[in-house]
Amino acid sequence: MSATTPPLSRRLDSLQSSAIRDLLKLTSRADIIGLAGGLPDAELMPRDRIAAAAETALSSRAVLQYTESPGWGPLREVLAARESARTGRPLSIDEIFVTHGSQQALSLLAEVLLDPGALVIVEDPAYVGALQVFRAAGARILAVPLDSEGMRLDILRDLLAKGERPAFVHTVSNFHNPGGVTMSSARRRELAELADAHGFWIIEDDPYGELWFDQPAPAPVATYSPNVIRLSSASKILAPTLRVGWMIAPTKVCRAVELLKQGADLCGSALTHQIAADLLADTDWLTAHIDKVRNIYGERAHALVDAVRTRFGDRITCTEATGGMFLWADFTDGTDTQALLPAALDAGVAYVPGSAFAVSTDYTHSMRLCFTTSEAAILTEAVDRLARAHAAAESQGAVGNQAQL
Amino acid sequence: MSATTPPLSRRLDSLQSSAIRDLLKLTSRADIIGLAGGLPDAELMPRDRIAAAAETALSSRAVLQYTESPGWGPLREVLAARESARTGRPLSIDEIFVTHGSQQALSLLAEVLLDPGALVIVEDPAYVGALQVFRAAGARILAVPLDSEGMRLDILRDLLAKGERPAFVHTVSNFHNPGGVTMSSARRRELAELADAHGFWIIEDDPYGELWFDQPAPAPVATYSPNVIRLSSASKILAPTLRVGWMIAPTKVCRAVELLKQGADLCGSALTHQIAADLLADTDWLTAHIDKVRNIYGERAHALVDAVRTRFGDRITCTEATGGMFLWADFTDGTDTQALLPAALDAGVAYVPGSAFAVSTDYTHSMRLCFTTSEAAILTEAVDRLARAHAAAESQGAVGNQAQL
Numbered sequence: 001m002s003a004t005t006p007p008l009s010r011r012l013d014s015l016q017s018s019a020i021r022d023l024l025k026l027t028s029r030a031d032i033i034g035l036a037g038g039l040p041d042a043e044l045m046p047r048d049r050i051a052a053a054a055e056t057a058l059s060s061r062a063v064l065q066y067t068e069s070p071g072w073g074p075l076r077e078v079l080a081a082r083e084s085a086r087t088g089r090p091l092s093i094d095e096i097f098v099t100h101g102s103q104q105a106l107s108l109l110a111e112v113l114l115d116p117g118a119l120v121i122v123e124d125p126a127y128v129g130a131l132q133v134f135r136a137a138g139a140r141i142l143a144v145p146l147d148s149e150g151m152r153l154d155i156l157r158d159l160l161a162k163g164e165r166p167a168f169v170h171t172v173s174n175f176h177n178p179g180g181v182t183m184s185s186a187r188r189r190e191l192a193e194l195a196d197a198h199g200f201w202i203i204e205d206d207p208y209g210e211l212w213f214d215q216p217a218p219a220p221v222a223t224y225s226p227n228v229i230r231l232s233s234a235s236k237i238l239a240p241t242l243r244v245g246w247m248i249a250p251t252k253v254c255r256a257v258e259l260l261k262q263g264a265d266l267c268g269s270a271l272t273h274q275i276a277a278d279l280l281a282d283t284d285w286l287t288a289h290i291d292k293v294r295n296i297y298g299e300r301a302h303a304l305v306d307a308v309r310t311r312f313g314d315r316i317t318c319t320e321a322t323g324g325m326f327l328w329a330d331f332t333d334g335t336d337t338q339a340l341l342p343a344a345l346d347a348g349v350a351y352v353p354g355s356a357f358a359v360s361t362d363y364t365h366s367m368r369l370c371f372t373t374s375e376a377a378i379l380t381e382a383v384d385r386l387a388r389a390h391a392a393a394e395s396q397g398a399v400g401n402q403a404q405l
Numbered sequence: 406m407s408a409t410t411p412p413l414s415r416r417l418d419s420l421q422s423s424a425i426r427d428l429l430k431l432t433s434r435a436d437i438i439g440l441a442g443g444l445p446d447a448e449l450m451p452r453d454r455i456a457a458a459a460e461t462a463l464s465s466r467a468v469l470q471y472t473e474s475p476g477w478g479p480l481r482e483v484l485a486a487r488e489s490a491r492t493g494r495p496l497s498i499d500e501i502f503v504t505h506g507s508q509q510a511l512s513l514l515a516e517v518l519l520d521p522g523a524l525v526i527v528e529d530p531a532y533v534g535a536l537q538v539f540r541a542a543g544a545r546i547l548a549v550p551l552d553s554e555g556m557r558l559d560i561l562r563d564l565l566a567k568g569e570r571p572a573f574v575h576t577v578s579n580f581h582n583p584g585g586v587t588m589s590s591a592r593r594r595e596l597a598e599l600a601d602a603h604g605f606w607i608i609e610d611d612p613y614g615e616l617w618f619d620q621p622a623p624a625p626v627a628t629y630s631p632n633v634i635r636l637s638s639a640s641k642i643l644a645p646t647l648r649v650g651w652m653i654a655p656t657k658v659c660r661a662v663e664l665l666k667q668g669a670d671l672c673g674s675a676l677t678h679q680i681a682a683d684l685l686a687d688t689d690w691l692t693a694h695i696d697k698v699r700n701i702y703g704e705r706a707h708a709l710v711d712a713v714r715t716r717f718g719d720r721i722t723c724t725e726a727t728g729g730m731f732l733w734a735d736f737t738d739g740t741d742t743q744a745l746l747p748a749a750l751d752a753g754v755a756y757v758p759g760s761a762f763a764v765s766t767d768y769t770h771s772m773r774l775c776f777t778t779s780e781a782a783i784l785t786e787a788v789d790r791l792a793r794a795h796a797a798a799e800s801q802g803a804v805g806n807q808a809q810l
Contacts, residue, residue, distance in 0.1 A: 004603075005655075006604045008517055008518060008657070008658070009519055010520050011520065015661075021667070047463060047469060050463060051459075051463040054456075054676075055456065058455060058456040064450040064452060064455070065444060065450075066646075099670075101671055103669070104669060111414065113411075114414055129667075136665075195411075226410070227409075239470075240471040241469050241470065241471075241676040243672075243673065252413070256417050259417070259420045262534075263508070263534070263538045263541055265506050265512065265670075266506055271646045271676075272677065
């Protein structure tokens with residue numbers, strides 16, 4: 001009997017791989033300097049400290065077994081203490097939920113918070129990992145542009161005045177990926193007030209907050225309202241391999257996420273939870289470790305900004321290097337970053353065109369530059385290569401800038 | 406301004422915590438012998454070998470970074486070799502996908518294979534972790550009872566003859582949880598033929614296949630059709646803390662699962678993937694390790710069966726101890742296992758009433774007994790306690806058997 005191949009779900013038709021992932025496959029050639037990636041630098045991750053914590057954790061058999069769905073208790077205790085200090089209010093462990101990276105929190109929250117056709121408001125440009133999940137959940141998406149103080153709340157107010165009622169607003173409040181900006185304290189307070197007044201949730205997605213360069217990030221949005229679900233992660237400050245993210249949310253949200261986590265994957269790894277708890281509880285060591293990462297990323301970011309300004313002058317405007325992992329740069333001369341990319345790859349440098357992060361605006365002339373994984377001299381060389389590619393493309397009229405000028 | 410608390414999704418109304426989880430919270434008292442749990446024995450897990458593998462993995466920095474969504478490449482290579490040997494056909498790594506425990510495979514497959522309202526056929530009694538996911542996905546569920554040779558294919562044929570067209574049939578083919586039985590080779594072949602003829606998928610959920618006591622499990626259902634998606638796991642043979650499950654499926658299914666995995670949690674832990682690969686590739690050690698676990702579980706299972714037969718005679722029929730982690734026992738005297746439970750807990754023994762696994766049949770007189778985590782003498786004591794509870798409840802007419810006799 002010849003086999004009939006059964007079908008897959010029709011909902012897959014609407015899913016697509018992230019454009020960035022596809023781009024990264026193209027740009028992983030050894031001779032290309034990667035400003036396109038979004039990875040923290042493995043050279044700065046605390047390998048020895050993780051190895052010591054793994055050894056300690058594995059001295060007991062309890063670490064081998066299944067753990068609780070909301071996360072290993074002592075890890076939640078450490079996180080409660082940490083996040084209480086950050087948000088300025090005492091949190092119980094019932095308000096802390098450990099997820100498999102903060103991506104899992106986004107995925108489970110989409111199920112917990114969204115009815116079919118619900119409205120989600122995101123930032124423009126948007127974090128694509130969030131956008132992908134909200135779209136797959138069937139949400140209607142509206143986008144509010146960023147400026148140098150973060151989400152444009154005047155535009156959010158207009159949407160609310162027109163009767164738009166989001167289930168939640170998603171914001172990367174600190175050192176935005178990809179936008180590079182940080183929401184001001186005034187806007188944090190105002191956003192929280194809007195959530196309270198209109199009855200929507202805020203998802204404050206904050207993996208980068210501790211990676212500040214010159215001054216600490218403002219107090220979290222979660223400081224200002226109980227309707228904020230705050231996400232953070234060990235991936236950028238310790239190591240992605242731990243797959244430890246966390247959510248701070250009202251108990252009823254944590255309980256709902258727990259029901260879904262049971263079906264999604266039962267529980268996390270007690271081993272990686274114990275390693276994370278060990279490192280996060282070792283506060284003197286942790287402070288020194290994060291200081292080191294911050295300082296090195298800061299040097300790299302400043303080197304990249306300086307090189308961009310030196311090479312391109314007023315033909316590019318770019319965000320200040322204040323923290324996180326990314327700069328956002330806009331060509332002011334009409335250069336189309338998608339059109340420029342092949343020439344850039346030929347010259348040996350990769351970036352992500354702004355269009356990959358676009359929701360409502362097109363960001364034709366923008367690009368995201370990641371400064372984490374190369375040293376300053378390499379970043380300068382990357383910008384030299386970009387300038388050569390730009391000059392070559394420009395002389396051939398190949399990057400769309402002729403029309404603009 | 407006083408805050409309005411925003412709502413949660415209405416779909417949560419249909420979700421509930423597993424009855425077994427709730428029961429386990431009640432039965433975790435130290436003085437209760439637990440036959441209710443479903444955990445492998447942490448005392449038998451290879452702690453030293455895992456610690457050595459962790460140390461090796463952490464000698465390189467690559468293990469700290471994000472890994473590929475389908476799983477760390479060398480782990481998929483090891484799994485491809487293993488599963489090629491089991492299924493008797495050469496598998497490429499494009500047909501292997503590593504999930505965060507096999508529960509995650511069930512969850513992602515529900516999205517990949519089910520359109521809204523699609524039909525899923527499960528076994529009765531059913532693995533509740535699967536049932537929970539299929540229900541949450543909005544599937545229509547039909548159940549086919551088990552007998553001593555596994556799923557009753559005569560009943561499945563009747564459903565197909567009536568025009569029922571499942572998206573997939575889910576089976577725990579080896580040493581069923583909770584049913585204790587193993588599908589015969591003849592039925593495996595016949596089920597595969599039905600899938601090919603009618604164009605449905607089979608999900609062969611096989612976490613227990615290597616834990617056989619007297620003779621190896623039959624060749625997998627996946628041997629007989631390309632339309633079988635086969636799931637297995639390191640949790641029962643190595644340790645749950647690794648959170649390593651795997652799926653063997655046609656490439657197009659793996660690609661679809663990859664898209665969903667990106668949104669669900671990006672990727673697994675390179676650390677636990679490398680540990681799993683190290684242990685699974687060490688075949689001489691692994692064989693000896695699994696032999697030890699099999700032999701000890703086998704002794705315990707036989708002790709439990711013997712005690713049940715000695716104490717209850719023909720008042721209980723129970724499955725043979727052939728492998729896995731569970732026995733399924735039916736009172737033949739009309740005892741209601743839900744009604745008996747409080748007396749059993751008072752006597753210091755816990756089990757899961759059959760009703761917790763019921764789909765269409767009610768299993769009022771049945772119970773699941775787990776034999777993995779207690780030594781033989783303790784299991785015998787557990788059955789003594791159960792017999793005392795049964796006698797006490799019976800003398801009070803409290804277990805529903807009066808009506809039956």
